[in-house]
Amino acid sequence: MVNLAAKPILQVDAITMRFGGIVAIDNLSLDVKQGQILALMGPNGAGKTTTFHVIAGVHRPTSGRILFQGRDITNMRPDGRCTAGVARTFQITQPFEQLSVTENIMVGARPFHSSMADLRKASEVYAHKVGLGDKLDAPAKGLSTGQRKRLELARAMATRPKLLLMDEVTGGVDMKSIPGIIDLVKSLRDEGLTIVLIEHNMKVISELADEAVFMNRGARMVSGTPHEVATDPGVVELYLGEAKDGH
Protein backbone atom coordinates (compact mmCIF):
# COMPACT_ATOMS: atom_id res chain seq x y z
CA MET A 1 0.00 0.00 0.00
CA VAL A 2 2.77 2.41 0.84
CA ASN A 3 5.25 3.40 -1.78
CA LEU A 4 8.54 2.98 0.06
CA ALA A 5 10.36 5.08 -2.48
CA ALA A 6 8.11 8.04 -1.65
CA LYS A 7 9.80 11.23 -0.56
CA PRO A 8 9.85 11.83 3.20
CA ILE A 9 7.31 14.47 4.20
CA LEU A 10 8.93 14.83 7.61
CA GLN A 11 12.61 14.48 8.41
CA VAL A 12 13.77 14.58 11.98
CA ASP A 13 17.47 15.17 11.57
CA ALA A 14 19.71 14.24 14.51
CA ILE A 15 17.59 15.91 17.19
CA THR A 16 18.94 16.26 20.70
CA MET A 17 16.80 17.84 23.40
CA ARG A 18 18.28 18.63 26.79
CA PHE A 19 16.45 20.03 29.79
CA GLY A 20 19.24 21.10 32.12
CA GLY A 21 21.20 17.93 32.77
CA ILE A 22 18.51 15.61 31.47
CA VAL A 23 18.79 14.35 27.91
CA ALA A 24 15.19 13.76 26.82
CA ILE A 25 16.03 13.04 23.17
CA ASP A 26 19.44 11.78 22.21
CA ASN A 27 20.46 12.25 18.58
CA LEU A 28 17.21 10.93 17.12
CA SER A 29 16.59 10.79 13.37
CA LEU A 30 13.32 9.80 11.72
CA ASP A 31 12.11 9.79 8.14
CA VAL A 32 8.36 9.76 7.71
CA LYS A 33 7.22 9.09 4.16
CA GLN A 34 4.21 10.63 2.46
CA GLY A 35 1.08 8.58 3.20
CA GLN A 36 2.76 6.43 5.83
CA ILE A 37 1.60 5.59 9.33
CA LEU A 38 4.56 5.48 11.70
CA ALA A 39 4.19 4.33 15.28
CA LEU A 40 6.48 5.57 18.04
CA MET A 41 6.74 3.01 20.82
CA GLY A 42 8.66 2.76 24.04
CA PRO A 43 8.36 2.78 27.80
CA ASN A 44 7.27 5.84 29.76
CA GLY A 45 9.97 8.48 29.72
CA ALA A 46 11.47 7.24 26.46
CA GLY A 47 11.05 10.69 24.89
CA LYS A 48 8.09 10.03 22.60
CA THR A 49 5.95 12.98 23.65
CA THR A 50 9.01 15.24 23.77
CA THR A 51 9.68 14.22 20.18
CA PHE A 52 6.13 15.31 19.31
CA HIS A 53 6.67 18.61 21.11
CA VAL A 54 9.81 19.22 19.05
CA ILE A 55 8.06 18.31 15.77
CA ALA A 56 5.06 20.51 16.63
CA GLY A 57 7.29 23.40 17.72
CA VAL A 58 6.55 23.55 21.44
CA HIS A 59 10.24 22.98 22.16
CA ARG A 60 13.21 24.12 20.10
CA PRO A 61 15.70 21.24 19.99
CA THR A 62 19.10 21.76 21.59
CA SER A 63 20.62 20.60 18.31
CA GLY A 64 19.42 19.07 15.07
CA ARG A 65 16.84 20.08 12.47
CA ILE A 66 13.22 19.41 11.57
CA LEU A 67 12.39 19.39 7.86
CA PHE A 68 8.79 19.37 6.69
CA GLN A 69 8.25 18.87 2.96
CA GLY A 70 11.92 19.64 2.52
CA ARG A 71 11.66 22.98 4.34
CA ASP A 72 13.57 23.68 7.56
CA ILE A 73 10.93 24.46 10.21
CA THR A 74 13.19 24.10 13.27
CA ASN A 75 12.69 27.75 14.27
CA MET A 76 9.07 28.04 13.24
CA ARG A 77 6.48 28.61 15.97
CA PRO A 78 3.68 26.11 16.66
CA ASP A 79 0.98 28.23 14.98
CA GLY A 80 3.14 28.58 11.87
CA ARG A 81 3.63 24.83 11.73
CA CYS A 82 -0.11 24.34 11.96
CA THR A 83 -0.57 26.62 8.96
CA ALA A 84 2.19 24.73 7.15
CA GLY A 85 0.24 21.49 7.66
CA VAL A 86 1.34 19.87 10.91
CA ALA A 87 -1.49 19.05 13.32
CA ARG A 88 -1.41 17.25 16.64
CA THR A 89 -3.45 15.87 19.50
CA PHE A 90 -2.32 16.07 23.11
CA GLN A 91 -1.63 13.13 25.39
CA ILE A 92 -3.31 15.02 28.23
CA THR A 93 -6.30 16.40 26.38
CA GLN A 94 -6.68 20.17 26.24
CA PRO A 95 -10.26 20.90 25.24
CA PHE A 96 -11.41 24.54 25.26
CA GLU A 97 -13.65 23.79 28.21
CA GLN A 98 -16.01 26.73 28.04
CA LEU A 99 -16.64 26.30 24.32
CA SER A 100 -19.04 23.78 22.82
CA VAL A 101 -17.89 20.74 20.86
CA THR A 102 -18.62 22.47 17.55
CA GLU A 103 -16.89 25.69 18.64
CA ASN A 104 -13.80 23.70 19.63
CA ILE A 105 -13.61 22.32 16.10
CA MET A 106 -14.37 25.75 14.62
CA VAL A 107 -11.10 27.03 16.11
CA GLY A 108 -9.18 24.60 13.90
CA ALA A 109 -11.25 25.25 10.78
CA ARG A 110 -11.10 29.08 11.06
CA PRO A 111 -8.84 29.83 8.09
CA PHE A 112 -11.01 28.00 5.55
CA HIS A 113 -14.37 29.74 5.95
CA SER A 114 -15.19 33.41 5.88
CA SER A 115 -18.70 33.32 7.36
CA MET A 116 -19.45 31.99 10.82
CA ALA A 117 -22.40 29.99 9.47
CA ASP A 118 -20.21 28.13 6.96
CA LEU A 119 -17.55 27.61 9.60
CA ARG A 120 -20.09 26.10 11.97
CA LYS A 121 -21.56 23.84 9.29
CA ALA A 122 -18.15 22.55 8.19
CA SER A 123 -17.10 21.95 11.80
CA GLU A 124 -20.23 19.93 12.53
CA VAL A 125 -19.19 17.55 9.74
CA TYR A 126 -15.96 16.79 11.60
CA ALA A 127 -17.89 16.25 14.83
CA HIS A 128 -20.07 13.69 13.08
CA LYS A 129 -16.98 12.00 11.62
CA VAL A 130 -15.50 11.31 15.04
CA GLY A 131 -18.83 10.25 16.51
CA LEU A 132 -19.65 13.39 18.48
CA GLY A 133 -22.65 14.24 16.31
CA ASP A 134 -25.01 14.07 19.27
CA LYS A 135 -22.89 16.47 21.33
CA LEU A 136 -22.60 19.44 18.95
CA ASP A 137 -23.74 22.09 21.43
CA ALA A 138 -22.51 20.35 24.59
CA PRO A 139 -19.78 22.22 26.47
CA ALA A 140 -16.44 20.46 26.13
CA LYS A 141 -16.11 20.56 29.91
CA GLY A 142 -18.54 17.69 30.40
CA LEU A 143 -17.00 15.25 27.92
CA SER A 144 -15.57 11.87 28.95
CA THR A 145 -11.90 11.07 28.32
CA GLY A 146 -12.74 9.10 25.18
CA GLN A 147 -14.91 11.92 23.86
CA ARG A 148 -12.18 14.45 24.60
CA LYS A 149 -9.68 12.38 22.64
CA ARG A 150 -12.05 12.25 19.69
CA LEU A 151 -12.70 15.98 19.96
CA GLU A 152 -8.94 16.62 19.77
CA LEU A 153 -8.79 14.46 16.68
CA ALA A 154 -11.67 16.35 15.05
CA ARG A 155 -10.07 19.69 15.92
CA ALA A 156 -6.75 18.59 14.41
CA MET A 157 -8.46 17.23 11.28
CA ALA A 158 -10.26 20.55 10.82
CA THR A 159 -6.92 22.33 10.28
CA ARG A 160 -6.62 20.28 7.05
CA PRO A 161 -3.19 18.91 7.92
CA LYS A 162 -0.76 17.05 5.74
CA LEU A 163 0.87 15.42 8.77
CA LEU A 164 -1.03 14.40 11.87
CA LEU A 165 0.69 13.65 15.18
CA MET A 166 -1.55 11.53 17.41
CA ASP A 167 -0.43 11.18 21.02
CA GLU A 168 -2.09 8.12 22.60
CA VAL A 169 -5.42 8.63 20.96
CA THR A 170 -6.69 5.32 22.38
CA GLY A 171 -5.35 5.98 25.89
CA GLY A 172 -8.20 6.07 28.41
CA VAL A 173 -10.72 5.20 25.70
CA ASP A 174 -13.10 2.32 26.44
CA MET A 175 -12.38 -0.88 24.49
CA LYS A 176 -15.63 -0.66 22.53
CA SER A 177 -14.63 2.63 20.91
CA ILE A 178 -11.19 1.50 19.75
CA PRO A 179 -12.29 -0.25 16.52
CA GLY A 180 -14.10 2.95 15.52
CA ILE A 181 -10.95 4.99 16.06
CA ILE A 182 -8.89 2.48 14.07
CA ASP A 183 -11.34 2.76 11.14
CA LEU A 184 -11.22 6.54 11.37
CA VAL A 185 -7.42 6.63 11.23
CA LYS A 186 -7.45 4.22 8.29
CA SER A 187 -9.87 6.45 6.39
CA LEU A 188 -7.62 9.46 7.09
CA ARG A 189 -4.65 7.54 5.73
CA ASP A 190 -6.67 6.60 2.64
CA GLU A 191 -7.36 10.31 2.10
CA GLY A 192 -3.59 10.77 1.82
CA LEU A 193 -2.78 11.99 5.32
CA THR A 194 0.58 11.06 6.81
CA ILE A 195 0.30 10.00 10.44
CA VAL A 196 2.75 9.57 13.31
CA LEU A 197 1.23 7.98 16.38
CA ILE A 198 2.39 7.34 19.89
CA GLU A 199 0.65 4.21 21.05
CA HIS A 200 0.90 1.54 23.71
CA ASN A 201 -1.87 -0.73 22.47
CA MET A 202 -0.09 -3.36 20.33
CA LYS A 203 -3.32 -4.36 18.60
CA VAL A 204 -3.83 -0.79 17.40
CA ILE A 205 -0.21 -0.55 16.25
CA SER A 206 -0.23 -3.80 14.31
CA GLU A 207 -3.51 -2.90 12.63
CA LEU A 208 -2.45 0.58 11.61
CA ALA A 209 1.28 1.13 11.45
CA ASP A 210 3.42 0.51 8.38
CA GLU A 211 6.53 1.04 10.43
CA ALA A 212 7.30 1.16 14.12
CA VAL A 213 10.18 2.86 15.91
CA PHE A 214 10.92 1.74 19.43
CA MET A 215 12.51 4.42 21.59
CA ASN A 216 14.33 4.01 24.86
CA ARG A 217 16.10 6.74 26.86
CA GLY A 218 15.58 9.28 24.12
CA ALA A 219 17.12 7.25 21.33
CA ARG A 220 15.96 4.83 18.66
CA MET A 221 16.47 1.28 19.90
CA VAL A 222 14.79 -0.85 17.24
CA SER A 223 12.74 -0.16 14.16
CA GLY A 224 10.96 -2.19 11.51
CA THR A 225 7.48 -3.57 11.01
CA PRO A 226 5.33 -3.63 14.15
CA HIS A 227 5.79 -7.40 14.31
CA GLU A 228 9.57 -7.15 14.05
CA VAL A 229 9.69 -4.58 16.83
CA ALA A 230 7.32 -6.50 19.10
CA THR A 231 9.33 -9.70 18.80
CA ASP A 232 12.75 -8.07 19.08
CA PRO A 233 14.69 -9.72 21.93
CA GLY A 234 15.84 -6.37 23.31
CA VAL A 235 12.29 -4.99 23.44
CA VAL A 236 10.96 -8.17 25.03
CA GLU A 237 13.70 -8.08 27.62
CA LEU A 238 13.06 -4.43 28.38
CA TYR A 239 9.39 -5.05 29.11
CA LEU A 240 9.91 -8.35 30.94
CA GLY A 241 12.79 -6.81 32.84
CA GLU A 242 10.44 -4.03 33.92
CA ALA A 243 7.88 -6.66 34.87
CA LYS A 244 10.41 -8.32 37.17
CA ASP A 245 10.88 -5.00 38.94
CA GLY A 246 7.22 -5.16 39.81
CA HIS A 247 5.82 -2.68 37.25
Next chain:
Amino acid sequence: MFKPLTQKSWAGIGAALALALVLPLITRDPYVMHVMVLVMIFAIFASAWNLVTGFGGLKTFGHHAFFGLGAYGSALLALNLGLSPWITLWLGGLIAAAAGLLIGTPILRIRSMPHVAIVTLGFAEIVRICIANFSGLTRGEMGLWGIPQFEGFTLPGIGKVTFSPADKVSFYYLALALLVLMMVVIVRLMRSKTGLAMLAMRDGEDAAESLGVNLTRMKLMVFGLSAFIVGVAGAFYAHYLLILTPASAVGVDLMISIIAMVLVGGLGTFAGPLVGALVLTVLIELMRDLENYRLLGYGLLIVLIVMFLPRGLVTLRERLFPRPQE
Protein backbone atom coordinates in the same frame (compact mmCIF):
# COMPACT_ATOMS: atom_id res chain seq x y z
CA MET B 1 -21.80 33.24 21.90
CA PHE B 2 -21.24 32.64 18.19
CA LYS B 3 -24.78 31.81 17.17
CA PRO B 4 -27.03 34.53 15.76
CA LEU B 5 -28.74 36.49 18.54
CA THR B 6 -32.18 35.21 19.48
CA GLN B 7 -35.23 37.48 19.35
CA LYS B 8 -35.24 37.39 23.12
CA SER B 9 -31.73 38.81 23.40
CA TRP B 10 -32.50 41.50 20.81
CA ALA B 11 -35.58 42.41 22.83
CA GLY B 12 -33.47 42.63 26.00
CA ILE B 13 -30.86 44.84 24.34
CA GLY B 14 -33.58 47.06 22.85
CA ALA B 15 -35.38 47.44 26.19
CA ALA B 16 -32.17 48.35 28.07
CA LEU B 17 -31.20 50.86 25.40
CA ALA B 18 -34.68 52.41 25.30
CA LEU B 19 -34.67 52.74 29.08
CA ALA B 20 -31.25 54.42 28.97
CA LEU B 21 -32.45 56.81 26.26
CA VAL B 22 -35.60 57.95 28.05
CA LEU B 23 -34.16 58.22 31.58
CA PRO B 24 -33.30 61.96 31.23
CA LEU B 25 -36.89 62.58 30.13
CA ILE B 26 -38.06 61.13 33.45
CA THR B 27 -35.60 62.99 35.64
CA ARG B 28 -33.04 65.66 34.88
CA ASP B 29 -31.89 65.72 38.49
CA PRO B 30 -28.16 66.60 38.29
CA TYR B 31 -27.30 64.10 41.03
CA VAL B 32 -29.00 61.18 39.26
CA MET B 33 -27.42 62.23 35.96
CA HIS B 34 -24.00 62.46 37.62
CA VAL B 35 -24.29 58.97 39.10
CA MET B 36 -25.42 57.58 35.76
CA VAL B 37 -22.51 59.22 33.91
CA LEU B 38 -20.12 57.61 36.41
CA VAL B 39 -21.91 54.27 35.92
CA MET B 40 -21.30 54.49 32.19
CA ILE B 41 -17.65 55.51 32.52
CA PHE B 42 -17.11 52.56 34.87
CA ALA B 43 -19.12 50.30 32.54
CA ILE B 44 -16.78 51.14 29.64
CA PHE B 45 -13.72 50.58 31.85
CA ALA B 46 -15.14 47.32 33.24
CA SER B 47 -16.06 46.02 29.78
CA ALA B 48 -12.56 46.71 28.51
CA TRP B 49 -10.97 44.97 31.49
CA ASN B 50 -13.37 42.08 31.02
CA LEU B 51 -12.24 41.90 27.38
CA VAL B 52 -8.64 41.24 28.43
CA THR B 53 -9.31 39.15 31.52
CA GLY B 54 -12.68 37.49 30.98
CA PHE B 55 -12.31 36.80 27.26
CA GLY B 56 -8.54 36.94 26.69
CA GLY B 57 -7.64 35.19 29.94
CA LEU B 58 -4.85 37.70 30.74
CA LYS B 59 -5.05 38.58 34.41
CA THR B 60 -3.91 42.19 34.41
CA PHE B 61 -4.34 44.36 37.47
CA GLY B 62 -2.83 47.52 36.05
CA HIS B 63 -5.50 48.87 33.74
CA HIS B 64 -5.94 52.01 35.86
CA ALA B 65 -2.63 53.10 34.30
CA PHE B 66 -4.40 53.36 30.93
CA PHE B 67 -7.31 55.24 32.49
CA GLY B 68 -4.87 57.76 33.96
CA LEU B 69 -2.80 58.03 30.79
CA GLY B 70 -5.93 58.66 28.75
CA ALA B 71 -7.21 61.21 31.27
CA TYR B 72 -3.97 63.14 31.75
CA GLY B 73 -2.96 62.74 28.11
CA SER B 74 -6.18 64.19 26.81
CA ALA B 75 -6.35 66.94 29.43
CA LEU B 76 -2.73 68.06 28.89
CA LEU B 77 -3.04 68.05 25.09
CA ALA B 78 -6.18 70.16 25.31
CA LEU B 79 -4.65 72.50 27.90
CA ASN B 80 -1.23 73.00 26.37
CA LEU B 81 -1.81 72.64 22.63
CA GLY B 82 -5.29 74.11 22.57
CA LEU B 83 -6.73 71.08 20.84
CA SER B 84 -10.45 70.43 21.10
CA PRO B 85 -11.47 67.78 23.66
CA TRP B 86 -13.44 66.17 20.84
CA ILE B 87 -10.06 65.33 19.27
CA THR B 88 -8.00 64.74 22.41
CA LEU B 89 -10.63 62.24 23.60
CA TRP B 90 -9.38 59.86 20.90
CA LEU B 91 -5.74 60.91 21.27
CA GLY B 92 -6.01 59.96 24.94
CA GLY B 93 -7.14 56.52 23.83
CA LEU B 94 -4.22 56.29 21.41
CA ILE B 95 -1.71 57.30 24.10
CA ALA B 96 -3.10 54.57 26.36
CA ALA B 97 -3.01 52.05 23.50
CA ALA B 98 0.62 52.94 22.68
CA ALA B 99 1.54 52.48 26.35
CA GLY B 100 -0.39 49.20 26.34
CA LEU B 101 1.51 47.87 23.35
CA LEU B 102 4.83 49.05 24.78
CA ILE B 103 4.33 47.42 28.17
CA GLY B 104 2.49 44.49 26.61
CA THR B 105 5.37 43.33 24.47
CA PRO B 106 7.58 42.18 27.37
CA ILE B 107 4.77 41.30 29.78
CA LEU B 108 2.71 39.09 27.56
CA ARG B 109 5.49 36.61 27.00
CA ILE B 110 5.14 35.70 30.66
CA ARG B 111 3.01 32.58 30.88
CA SER B 112 2.56 32.62 34.64
CA MET B 113 -0.59 34.62 35.38
CA PRO B 114 0.34 35.70 38.94
CA HIS B 115 3.47 37.28 37.47
CA VAL B 116 1.47 39.09 34.79
CA ALA B 117 -0.79 40.40 37.55
CA ILE B 118 2.01 41.77 39.70
CA VAL B 119 4.00 43.23 36.80
CA THR B 120 0.97 45.11 35.43
CA LEU B 121 0.16 46.38 38.91
CA GLY B 122 3.75 47.58 39.25
CA PHE B 123 3.54 49.33 35.89
CA ALA B 124 0.44 51.23 36.98
CA GLU B 125 2.15 52.27 40.20
CA ILE B 126 5.06 53.64 38.13
CA VAL B 127 2.62 55.65 36.01
CA ARG B 128 0.92 57.04 39.12
CA ILE B 129 4.23 58.03 40.73
CA CYS B 130 5.41 59.68 37.51
CA ILE B 131 2.22 61.71 37.23
CA ALA B 132 2.47 62.69 40.89
CA ASN B 133 6.10 63.82 40.56
CA PHE B 134 6.24 65.53 37.16
CA SER B 135 4.46 68.39 38.86
CA GLY B 136 5.76 70.97 36.38
CA LEU B 137 3.54 69.42 33.78
CA THR B 138 0.78 67.68 35.73
CA ARG B 139 0.71 69.83 38.91
CA GLY B 140 1.17 66.57 40.81
CA GLU B 141 -0.86 66.01 43.95
CA MET B 142 -2.24 69.54 43.80
CA GLY B 143 -4.43 68.39 40.97
CA LEU B 144 -4.73 69.37 37.33
CA TRP B 145 -7.56 71.86 36.92
CA GLY B 146 -8.79 74.17 34.24
CA ILE B 147 -9.23 71.30 31.83
CA PRO B 148 -11.09 72.50 28.72
CA GLN B 149 -14.69 71.46 28.31
CA PHE B 150 -16.33 69.84 25.33
CA GLU B 151 -17.50 72.55 22.92
CA GLY B 152 -21.22 72.72 22.32
CA PHE B 153 -22.81 72.20 18.94
CA THR B 154 -26.20 72.48 17.31
CA LEU B 155 -28.12 69.34 16.55
CA PRO B 156 -30.73 69.75 13.80
CA GLY B 157 -34.21 69.26 15.28
CA ILE B 158 -33.03 69.32 18.90
CA GLY B 159 -31.27 72.62 19.16
CA LYS B 160 -28.12 73.74 20.87
CA VAL B 161 -26.23 71.14 22.89
CA THR B 162 -23.94 72.55 25.55
CA PHE B 163 -21.60 70.84 27.97
CA SER B 164 -21.39 72.57 31.32
CA PRO B 165 -21.23 71.36 34.91
CA ALA B 166 -24.71 72.75 35.44
CA ASP B 167 -26.40 70.66 32.77
CA LYS B 168 -25.36 67.01 32.91
CA VAL B 169 -27.87 65.65 30.40
CA SER B 170 -25.58 66.24 27.43
CA PHE B 171 -22.78 64.45 29.25
CA TYR B 172 -25.20 61.61 29.94
CA TYR B 173 -25.99 61.17 26.25
CA LEU B 174 -22.34 61.50 25.23
CA ALA B 175 -21.33 58.83 27.78
CA LEU B 176 -24.15 56.62 26.55
CA ALA B 177 -23.00 57.04 22.95
CA LEU B 178 -19.43 56.11 23.91
CA LEU B 179 -20.65 53.10 25.90
CA VAL B 180 -22.79 51.84 23.02
CA LEU B 181 -19.93 52.38 20.55
CA MET B 182 -17.43 50.48 22.71
CA MET B 183 -19.91 47.67 23.34
CA VAL B 184 -20.56 47.31 19.60
CA VAL B 185 -16.79 47.07 19.01
CA ILE B 186 -16.34 44.48 21.78
CA VAL B 187 -19.38 42.37 20.86
CA ARG B 188 -18.56 42.36 17.15
CA LEU B 189 -14.95 41.39 17.85
CA MET B 190 -15.89 38.59 20.24
CA ARG B 191 -18.50 37.11 17.91
CA SER B 192 -16.00 36.97 15.03
CA LYS B 193 -13.40 34.32 14.22
CA THR B 194 -10.86 36.45 16.09
CA GLY B 195 -13.04 36.27 19.20
CA LEU B 196 -13.26 32.52 18.82
CA ALA B 197 -9.48 32.27 18.65
CA MET B 198 -9.23 34.52 21.72
CA LEU B 199 -11.53 32.30 23.78
CA ALA B 200 -9.48 29.30 22.63
CA MET B 201 -6.35 31.06 23.88
CA ARG B 202 -8.05 31.70 27.24
CA ASP B 203 -9.09 28.06 27.67
CA GLY B 204 -5.79 26.50 26.57
CA GLU B 205 -2.77 28.35 25.20
CA ASP B 206 -0.89 25.28 23.95
CA ALA B 207 -3.91 23.82 22.21
CA ALA B 208 -4.82 27.17 20.65
CA GLU B 209 -1.28 27.60 19.37
CA SER B 210 -1.33 24.10 17.89
CA LEU B 211 -4.48 25.08 15.98
CA GLY B 212 -2.81 28.09 14.39
CA VAL B 213 -3.54 30.89 16.88
CA ASN B 214 -0.62 33.34 17.07
CA LEU B 215 -0.60 33.95 20.82
CA THR B 216 1.71 36.98 20.86
CA ARG B 217 -0.22 38.80 18.17
CA MET B 218 -3.56 37.95 19.79
CA LYS B 219 -2.45 39.10 23.24
CA LEU B 220 -1.02 42.36 21.91
CA MET B 221 -4.15 43.05 19.89
CA VAL B 222 -6.53 42.53 22.81
CA PHE B 223 -4.24 44.38 25.24
CA GLY B 224 -3.87 47.35 22.89
CA LEU B 225 -7.58 47.54 22.08
CA SER B 226 -8.54 47.26 25.72
CA ALA B 227 -6.04 49.97 26.70
CA PHE B 228 -7.47 52.22 23.98
CA ILE B 229 -11.04 51.80 25.25
CA VAL B 230 -9.98 52.45 28.85
CA GLY B 231 -7.97 55.47 27.68
CA VAL B 232 -11.01 56.98 25.96
CA ALA B 233 -13.04 56.41 29.14
CA GLY B 234 -10.31 58.17 31.11
CA ALA B 235 -10.22 61.07 28.67
CA PHE B 236 -13.98 61.50 28.91
CA TYR B 237 -13.68 61.42 32.71
CA ALA B 238 -11.10 64.24 32.55
CA HIS B 239 -13.29 66.53 30.43
CA TYR B 240 -16.33 65.68 32.53
CA LEU B 241 -14.96 66.32 36.03
CA LEU B 242 -12.50 69.01 34.81
CA ILE B 243 -10.06 68.19 37.61
CA LEU B 244 -7.64 65.27 37.92
CA THR B 245 -5.48 64.03 40.76
CA PRO B 246 -3.09 61.06 40.60
CA ALA B 247 -5.17 59.22 43.21
CA SER B 248 -8.53 59.75 41.48
CA ALA B 249 -7.36 58.90 37.96
CA VAL B 250 -4.62 56.31 38.57
CA GLY B 251 -5.41 55.06 42.09
CA VAL B 252 -5.36 51.35 42.71
CA ASP B 253 -8.74 51.57 44.46
CA LEU B 254 -10.22 52.51 41.08
CA MET B 255 -8.87 49.25 39.65
CA ILE B 256 -10.19 47.29 42.62
CA SER B 257 -13.68 48.75 42.12
CA ILE B 258 -13.59 47.80 38.45
CA ILE B 259 -12.53 44.23 39.26
CA ALA B 260 -15.31 44.01 41.85
CA MET B 261 -17.85 45.23 39.28
CA VAL B 262 -16.82 42.64 36.72
CA LEU B 263 -16.78 39.79 39.25
CA VAL B 264 -20.11 40.81 40.74
CA GLY B 265 -21.70 41.23 37.32
CA GLY B 266 -20.18 38.18 35.65
CA LEU B 267 -16.65 37.69 34.29
CA GLY B 268 -16.46 36.64 30.64
CA THR B 269 -19.96 37.83 29.71
CA PHE B 270 -21.07 40.89 27.74
CA ALA B 271 -23.71 42.07 30.20
CA GLY B 272 -21.80 41.29 33.40
CA PRO B 273 -19.54 44.39 33.51
CA LEU B 274 -22.53 46.64 32.70
CA VAL B 275 -24.70 45.11 35.40
CA GLY B 276 -21.80 45.17 37.88
CA ALA B 277 -21.00 48.83 37.17
CA LEU B 278 -24.65 49.81 37.59
CA VAL B 279 -25.31 47.79 40.74
CA LEU B 280 -22.13 48.64 42.64
CA THR B 281 -22.06 52.35 41.72
CA VAL B 282 -25.71 52.84 42.59
CA LEU B 283 -25.40 50.78 45.79
CA ILE B 284 -22.49 52.77 47.12
CA GLU B 285 -24.46 55.96 46.47
CA LEU B 286 -27.56 54.56 48.20
CA MET B 287 -25.46 53.69 51.24
CA ARG B 288 -24.17 57.25 51.69
CA ASP B 289 -26.37 57.63 54.77
CA LEU B 290 -24.48 54.83 56.49
CA GLU B 291 -21.42 57.10 56.49
CA ASN B 292 -18.52 55.18 58.01
CA TYR B 293 -20.30 51.86 57.73
CA ARG B 294 -20.71 52.34 54.00
CA LEU B 295 -17.59 50.48 52.93
CA LEU B 296 -18.34 47.72 55.41
CA GLY B 297 -21.74 47.15 53.84
CA TYR B 298 -20.26 47.41 50.37
CA GLY B 299 -17.64 44.78 51.15
CA LEU B 300 -20.18 42.47 52.75
CA LEU B 301 -22.36 42.71 49.68
CA ILE B 302 -19.51 41.79 47.35
CA VAL B 303 -18.63 38.82 49.55
CA LEU B 304 -22.24 37.60 49.55
CA ILE B 305 -22.66 37.93 45.78
CA VAL B 306 -19.38 36.20 45.03
CA MET B 307 -20.22 33.42 47.52
CA PHE B 308 -23.72 32.69 46.29
CA LEU B 309 -23.41 33.71 42.64
CA PRO B 310 -19.78 32.93 41.80
CA ARG B 311 -20.45 33.48 38.10
CA GLY B 312 -21.99 36.86 38.71
CA LEU B 313 -25.36 38.57 38.85
CA VAL B 314 -26.06 37.69 35.22
CA THR B 315 -26.57 34.09 36.33
CA LEU B 316 -29.22 35.14 38.85
CA ARG B 317 -32.11 34.19 36.58
CA GLU B 318 -30.70 30.71 35.92
CA ARG B 319 -30.21 30.32 39.64
CA LEU B 320 -33.77 31.35 40.54
CA PHE B 321 -35.50 29.55 37.70
CA PRO B 322 -33.25 26.64 36.69
CA ARG B 323 -33.98 25.15 33.31
CA PRO B 324 -35.19 21.55 33.55
CA GLN B 325 -32.30 19.13 33.09
CA GLU B 326 -32.34 16.94 30.00
